[in-house]
Amino acid sequence: MASPTSFASLPVSSVWILVLVAATAGVYRWFRRISIKHIPGPVDEGNFWCGNLPDLLQKQVGENFAGKRDMAELLASKGLLGSVLSFCRLFVEGAVLMDGYLGQEDRLFVCDPKAMQYILQVSGYRWPKPRERRAATYMLAGKAISFAEGDDHKRHRNVMQPGFGVPETKALLPWFSAAASSVYKITSQWKDILSMSAMQSEVFNLYSWVSRGALDALGNGAFDHQFNAVNYEKDPVSNALSNFIFLFFKPTSNGAILFLNFVSTLPFFVQRWLNEKLPGPRMDEIRRTRRLATELANELVHSKVRELRDGEGKADVMSLLVKANLSENERGRLTEEEIHSQIRAIFVAGHETTANSVGWALLELCRHPEMQKRLRREIRAKEREVRARNGVEGFSVMDLESMEYLNAETLRFHPVTPVLYREAGEDDCIPLYKPIITTHGETITEIPVAKGTKVTLSVATYNRTKEIFGEDTDSFNPDRWLNQSQKIGQGVPSLNLYANLATFSAGVKSCIGWRFAVLEFQCFLAELISNFEFSLTKESERIRREPCLVMLPTVEDELDKGPQLILKVSVSEKEQ
Numbered sequence: 001m002a003s004p005t006s007f008a009s010l011p012v013s014s015v016w017i018l019v020l021v022a023a024t025a026g027v028y029r030w031f032r033r034i035s036i037k038h039i040p041g042p043v044d045e046g047n048f049w050c051g052n053l054p055d056l057l058q059k060q061v062g063e064n065f066a067g068k069r070d071m072a073e074l075l076a077s078k079g080l081l082g083s084v085l086s087f088c089r090l091f092v093e094g095a096v097l098m099d100g101y102l103g104q105e106d107r108l109f110v111c112d113p114k115a116m117q118y119i120l121q122v123s124g125y126r127w128p129k130p131r132e133r134r135a136a137t138y139m140l141a142g143k144a145i146s147f148a149e150g151d152d153h154k155r156h157r158n159v160m161q162p163g164f165g166v167p168e169t170k171a172l173l174p175w176f177s178a179a180a181s182s183v184y185k186i187t188s189q190w191k192d193i194l195s196m197s198a199m200q201s202e203v204f205n206l207y208s209w210v211s212r213g214a215l216d217a218l219g220n221g222a223f224d225h226q227f228n229a230v231n232y233e234k235d236p237v238s239n240a241l242s243n244f245i246f247l248f249f250k251p252t253s254n255g256a257i258l259f260l261n262f263v264s265t266l267p268f269f270v271q272r273w274l275n276e277k278l279p280g281p282r283m284d285e286i287r288r289t290r291r292l293a294t295e296l297a298n299e300l301v302h303s304k305v306r307e308l309r310d311g312e313g314k315a316d317v318m319s320l321l322v323k324a325n326l327s328e329n330e331r332g333r334l335t336e337e338e339i340h341s342q343i344r345a346i347f348v349a350g351h352e353t354t355a356n357s358v359g360w361a362l363l364e365l366c367r368h369p370e371m372q373k374r375l376r377r378e379i380r381a382k383e384r385e386v387r388a389r390n391g392v393e394g395f396s397v398m399d400l401e402s403m404e405y406l407n408a409e410t411l412r413f414h415p416v417t418p419v420l421y422r423e424a425g426e427d428d429c430i431p432l433y434k435p436i437i438t439t440h441g442e443t444i445t446e447i448p449v450a451k452g453t454k455v456t457l458s459v460a461t462y463n464r465t466k467e468i469f470g471e472d473t474d475s476f477n478p479d480r481w482l483n484q485s486q487k488i489g490q491g492v493p494s495l496n497l498y499a500n501l502a503t504f505s506a507g508v509k510s511c512i513g514w515r516f517a518v519l520e521f522q523c524f525l526a527e528l529i530s531n532f533e534f535s536l537t538k539e540s541e542r543i544r545r546e547p548c549l550v551m552l553p554t555v556e557d558e559l560d561k562g563p564q565l566i567l568k569v570s571v572s573e574k575e576q
């Protein structure tokens with residue numbers, strides 16, 4: 001490689017020739033690049049500085065169909081925000097062009113089922129995560145599975161898979177008992193609180209309770225570690241872990257979006273350096289949380305290795321992972337740093353996701369009291385069946401799986417990871433299920449894209465595809481799964497992981513913990529709905545679906561208070 005001295009010693013004319021060749025190559029590439037300019041864009045052009053990115057990062061998830069407002073009402077009303085129209089347009093077109101920052105045409109916003117299937121399932125490794133997303137993941141979790149790409153990712157997945165099991169394995173059982181014991185702690189504390197209240201009811205921030213409950217379940221099921229977050233609200237580590245996602249990903253100003261986008265164009269090592277060095281209380285707090293999580297991860301790995309050496313290996317995810325790693329050959333093994341990183345990644349990926357799915361389900365059940373009653377009846381009937389069968393209380397994994405009334409519908413309606421980010425690893429062609437009409441008036445069934453084109457995949461919009469889930473996809477309707485489960489998704493390209501939904505993604509980088517998530521979700525709901533009645537409060541009428549990587553509930557105009565899901569809880573009558 002030429003050293004700076006040898007470069008400096010080149011004659012000036014040669015330097016000019018090199019600069020000219022590089023510039024010509026750049027201009028040639030620019031004109032030859034595959035453009036997506038002809039894809040219809042959003043009605044709202046966004047602003048020159050930030051393009052449409054504020055629509056994604058500041059507005060509510062799926063602004064057009066959230067909560068009480070209905071699609072028809074929005075379409076009929078005048079003076080709509082342009083962004084709302086642009087998202088409505090997605091229902092018709094399946095892919096729109098989004099303006100990037102400084103007027104660039106740098107990304108597509110996609111929900112077309114065939115396009116989603118192609119990017120996630122068919123060509124998974126050819127569509128890596130964009131550089132800036134990887135830099136953020138690196139900041140949160142280091143060299144974890146969620147950061148890895150290509151062969152590296154295969155190696156991570158291979159070692160981690162035994163910890164997460166396949167349907168027949170017993171890997172689910174420790175997780176199940178961890179979830180059950182953590183939700184029992186919530187019920188027992190609530191019963192104590194309610195017994196002291198004159199009205200036998202209380203208003204709780206459900207977000208905080210369920211989030212701490214899910215952290216306990218995760219600690220116990222994944223690492224055999226007791227956070228005790230439900231009983232001890234002020235624990236610094238669990239508090240830091242609970243606030244992490246909101247702190248890092250809460251909506252930012254246009255100035256910050258512009259800055260982040262500028263940073264995303266810098267080389268990866270510069271982005272990582274900035275993440276370490278950028279000043280400010282927010283960055284300091286993120287780094288402090290990361291340090292706490294890393295210390296805990298070190299401690300956990302050492303205790304797992306010790307237990308295995310002493311022949312006391314347990315069945316939690318981490319023990320199985322460490323064991324699988326030790327039995328791998330040198331090349332297939334994860335390094336110690338990578339194992340620490342997996343723990344941090346699991347904290348991020350497995351905590352707020354499940355907790356918030358439970359939270360959103362409870363909110364929907366408050367909005368639809370008749371469904372809450374119906375679910376309670378289903379749970380009570382199952383409880384009677386279990387008592388008659390075993391003579392004892394408590395559901396098994398199979399009991400929970402047999403109560404299907406709500407599972408898939410909440411995960412469809414409120415997917416907690418509403419968008420996924422990818423970029424084309426090479427020039428490619430995205431196939432479409434629904435043809436679109438370009439700005440030239442041409443009907444196309446595929447979109448050619450250049451290497452590096454960024455794509456935002458809308459899980460929330462895909463999950464409302466009428467051709468897959470039925471005409472009433474903008475309504476919360478658990479019955480769709482009971483009445484037409486045979487029909488759902490038939491004849492339409494859809495994602496194959498769980499109930500044709502995009503909620504857990506699909507393909508090589510799909511959610512590795514989805515079975516645990518579904519089980520924990522069922523476990524929490526069954527216990528909470530059996531024991532308590534939930535109803536709306538004035539704050540819960542103003543809930544926003546806040547896009548913070550995970551979709552968190554916040555209250556309109558109260559973003560500074562952080563995530564809130566304020567519901568009224570009372571003891572449920574025993575037989576209904």
Ligand code: HEM
Pocket residue numbers: 145146147157222345346349350351353354357415416417420421502503504505508509510511512513514516517518
């Ligand atoms: C309702 C709960 C959950 C939802 C909706 C969810 C959703 C997702 C999604 C959409 C992805 C893909 C992200 C991307 O490609 O950018 C993902 C990946 C992942 N999830 Fe989950 N998740 C949930 C719970 C869990 C749990 C409980 C765990 C672990 C205990 C977990 C561990 C992971 C890991 C490790 C990955 C990275 C997989 C890879 O890159 O190969 N998740 N999850």
